[in-house]
Amino acid sequence: MIPMGRGLCLPSPATVHQLFSVARDASIIPDISLDPVLTTFLSLDSSAALQHRYGFLQRGMSREQQAAFRQSLIGELGGSRVTYGGVGVIALALSMLFDQVAQHVRVQGSSTEGHLSTQGPQAMMIFGISTSSRIGQLIYSYLRLIPGIANNQETMAETTELYDSLLKLELLDHYERMINKKRMSSVSMQQWLAGAAFHLHLRLHQVRLNSVPLGSVKSLRFSYKTGLNHLIQGYAAYLRRNIQETAAPGPHHTAINAASGPKETSATNTTCSSSVLFNISLVSPSVSADIFNDSTTPNSTAGSCKTHGSTEDVGLNEDRKGNNDTTVGMINKNTLNISAGHSRKEEEHMFGMLVIEPWRNVSHNVQHHPCESSAIQQALVTRIINAQDLERNRNFFIYRDKVFQNLLRQREDFELRSN
Structure with missing residues (x-):
């Protein structure tokens, strides 16, 4: 191949698009955008969205379940009407409660094991962020409290003031960690x-x-708009x-690999091979070799590959049971790890690699000149940033004055009605 000057070593748009598609298909393109559920309920459409959710859940129930659903909600809310129930954070909390109670009613209707808690287990994710994070915990905790206190304006004001202070401190600390302590990541951006x-x-x-003057909202809005701009620069x-990218080997490298002997491979857009090579000599002598050739065993299960992790959990569980239900053979887990290790080493010589961030990587077979990798990496940064729809996220903090005033004037209550 003719050497190219540094200024001329640029990838074609098709190459960049192909690599971006590989990453997208492997689900390693990060998404830090605001969750649609969050933006819907924190908008002027919150009341309509809550009414729609309430009606949608009821339409999937029998008459008996609808009655139980409504009665359970009245018990949770202390009545059939919720003050400001169709507005913002209150509507968001009620939508969560509706989902929890609806699930309970359906399960209870098909179970005889007694009463189930309407709250259910703590959610692992809420609006795209993990509840294991401090920010997620605070939001989830506040939303769970709202249904029981929404009609008590004094308690509601005190509780909201408390969580306002807690969230303010946590968000400030989170921001400082990302900007000054190199804790930036897609997950931390999404949380903030x-x-x-x-x-x-x-x-x-x-x-x-x-509870607070109008000016405090305006200053907070400006603060978050400015902070988001700084964070976007830091995120880029x-x-x-x-982002690191290496090209897949060309025909010359492939020929060298082929010369070393035939190998069973499987092209895949994940960081682990989808086929596992077994060396019979590594298996315990007590395991009959014909087990590996038995593809009709009902209990045979192939292992799984993890795209986002740095380790693979690839395994095979083979067992045969006779009339006395005794297991004929088991495969040692270490054997599979050794075999998978050989597959990974072979794959490194046959595929290129694309790393977006730690724990997000994928192998690929896109071939290009090695000197193009640097430009490809920069082009992928631009593509990923553009894919985040950051303009919509910015607009969330810079409402037009008319929209902002309409949000402040929202006063809709919510009433439980029977269909």
Whole structure:
């Protein structure tokens, strides 16, 4: 291949698009955008969205279940009407409660094992962020409290003020860690963005409750808009540092690999091979070799590959049972790890690699000149940033004045009605 000058070593748009598609198909393109559920309920459409959710859940129930659903909600809410129930954070909390109670009613209807808690187990994810994070925990905890206190304006004001303070401190600390302590990541960006959006509407609701002056919401909105711009710059720099790409070997390298002997391979867009090579000599002598050739055993299960992790859990569970239900043979787990290790080493010589950030990588077979990798990496940064729909996220913090005033004037209550 003719050497190319540094300024001329640029990838074709098709190559960049192909690599972006590989990453997208492997689900390793990060998404830090605000969750649609969050943006819907924290908007002027919150009341309509809650009515729709309430009606949708009831339409999937029998008459008996509908009656039980409504009665359970009345018990949770202390009545059939919720003050400001169709507004912002209150509507968001009620939508969560509706889902929990609806699930309970359906399960209870098909179970005789007694009463189930309407709250259910703590959610692992809420609006795109993990509840194991401090921000997620605070949001989830506050939303679970709302249904029981929404009709008590004094308690509601005190509780909202408390969580406003807690979220403010946590978001500030989270921001400082990302900017100054190199804790930037797609996950941390998503946590901050969702937390800031929720906190802004928490403050908006305090204005409705006459707990804080209007100016405090405006200053918070400006602060988050400015902070988001700084974080986006930091996030782009983070991606530039972390995105790495190496080309798949060309025909020359493939020929060298082929010369070393035939190998069973499987082209895949994941970081682990989808086929496992077994060396019979590594298996315990007590295991009959014909077990590996038995493809009709009902209990045979192939292992799984993890795209986002740095380790693979690839295994095979083979057992045969006779009339006395005794197991004929078992495969040692270490054997599979050794075999999978050989497959990974072979794959390194046959595929290129694309790393987006730690724990997000994928092998690929896209061939290009090695000197193009640097330009490809920069182009992928641009593609990923553009895919985040950051303009819509920015707009969440810079409402037009008319929209902002309409949000403050929201006063809709919510009433439980029978279909």
